[in-house]
Amino acid sequence: MINIVIAHSQASDEVLQFTAIMWIKEFVQLSGRTMLPFASGILTAVLPCLAFDSDTKKNIKETARAVNFSMMKLITIEDDGDLSEGSEAVEPGDGTASSSQEQEIQRKQLDLPSVVDVLIKHLPHTSVQTKVAVLHWIYHLHIRVPNKMFRHVDELFPVLLRTLSDSSDEVVQQDLQVLAEIISSPAGNKLASSGDSSLQVPVPVKDILDSCGSGNNHAMNPYFSKFIVSLLRSFSSDRHHLLEDRGAFIIRQLCVLLNSEDIYRTLSEILLHEEDLKFASNMVETLNTILLTSSELFELRTKLKDLKTEESCLLFCCLYKSWAHNPVATVALCLLTQNYSHVCDLIRIFANLEVTVEFLTEIDKLVQLLESPIFTYLRLELLEVPHNQDLVQALYGLLMLLPQTEAFNTLRQRLDCVPSLHLHCCLDRGQKVGKPEKDCNIHSKHIDFTELLQHFVNVQDQHREHKQSSRSMALLEKSSVTLNT
Known part of the structure; x- marks a missing residue:
């Protein structure tokens, strides 16, 4: 019955669509968790309706929003366990009773893979409301069923990174909240310790971070380093858009959601080994401006201003080495x-x-x-x-x-x-x-300021050689074009 109603909820006729959405709302309210296996179909029906702006479809939008909220409430922390874990709680005895219990549990199981597929499909939607609703769902699932969600994080991660380029501040802010939850979730450490290769940081980056201590940050899982590397790649490959237009906003929000010192230390350590020297200089300029002007970085500024502890001195040296760009x-x-x-x-x-x-x-x-x-x-x-x-x-x-x-x-x-x-x-x-x-x-x-000064000179020598090489290449290309014409 629910599948028939879901099919009609996507009809072009407004009356038929509204009636179908109302039926879905009643099903969810009356049947409760028995609707969880149909969650992907219900989301397929209601998520596009959240984009409606016209007065004629206002009732459809409000009803869809109510359904969306009710479906979220059905998911609990207990859903993070496997079906086998639920069956272990059944007392040994009658096999028929045990089988019946398993069937009852399965009848109320969330079909997470299909839900994730629907969310990924609707995240590139043109509507801000729909995209925000999708991101709320991903965040909610990571809070309620983190262990299960981390099995799908490799599907979600690239899509979430691309969403950072969205034109809406609300979408980017919600996207960063999801990413912050992913990279700070203890569930990531559990999966990494199980030997999942997808969570391993690339060896060169891991060596860089481990040498400076960031790779051992107990508050973050391996996806923290993976995210920072991916973010810098996004800035580098599309710096004339993402870095200039969104860079400061993204970094400031990350410093609110996560530890600002961890963010700056890790960015600094990776930038120290950046091969694109022009990008490294631009990125350092952006980070420096944020450090000196943003209220979100007040505590970090205070820590650096006085250098009262050994930890703050180490942080200064870490930042200095990449700031030398x-x-x-x-x-x-x-x-x-x-x-x-x-x-x-x-x-x-x-x-x-x-x-x-x-x-x-x-x-x-x-x-x-x-x-x-x-x-x-x-x-x-x-x-x-x-x-x-x-x-x-x-x-x-x-x-x-x-x-x-x-x-x-x-x-x-x-x-x-x-x-x-x-x-x-x-x-x-x-x-x-x-x-x-x-x-x-x-x-x-x-x-050791003498050592730091020599490091600065060495980095600037690299920049000078890079500029000379770039100019020589530009002259050669210009000469080649002239000869060909």
Whole structure:
């Protein structure tokens, strides 16, 4: 009977369709869990109806929404067990009773493979309401039946990644919530420990993460690393769309749903070995902007700002090594972490870098950030005469790099506010002035800034060679085209 009603629910006639959906609603309310084996058919009937916007189909849409909600309520945590587990609870005795019990359990079993197929089919739907409903279903199933759902995660994972390119913020946000649940679910660890090869992280990536500790993150299953790698590939292959239009939104939402330090550490470790140097630089610029401006990253900024613990110092070193792909982002990170002496060393190296419009634009943006509330503590440190020597020198270094633009005038006006005592006091005495001993952090003293500076130089040398190679290739291609014409 239910199958006949499901068939009529897809009719083009509105009255017939509404009547069929009403019948489905009554069946679900009266029969309860005995409707679970028909869940895929019911979802096929109601999911497209959620897209209706016209007033004439409003009743159909509302009824379909009620059916969808009722079906969700039927699924419980107990459904995550196998049929065999349910039959083990039956007391040994009459074989007929045991068989009857198994049949009763099977009569109320959710046919998960067919439901997953329906959800995958409807996720690329044009309607935002339908896509959000599908994502709610996937999330709900991962909460209620995580162990069973992980058997289908390889089917869902690529579709969920593609959905990140959706034009709707609501869809992307719900999609990220589903992905966050997948990559943090303990069910993934259970499946990985069983030897399922689909959950194994690619060997090169696993070696990278294990060497820095991220591969052993107990809070995440192996799909965490797999997701981060896949996300970076998506950004890289389609960076002019996904990274620029959605990159910041996606990363900010991930930092809300998951641990922001885990996200940044893992991204940094993978970017350190990125072969596409241009993409690595763009990605670091995006991550740096988010780190310095987003409220979602407040705790991470605070942790980095003071470097009070060994853990925070290790995080700084981890980020620094990939931040070296972008010179201005590296300076910003060191300003955030109050390593002003190292900023001076970096700016001296800038004299050997190619100064491009893009490079100057990034410095311009950094100057604007220095005037934001994020760097209030830095501006106040300008008053700490004479202990602000390195900071003042670093800011004057940035000033000398800038052409005489609005950013130049902004920074110069800020430096004009520095107490003039700084210009006379300690330098006349030939003293090396640093921060008071009580302000020096015992953990940050163990950071090898000489090694970090050499790493920065090496990475920038790679970028210079890459640019020269790209230009040579472009000239050869241009010459080839000219000869052919």
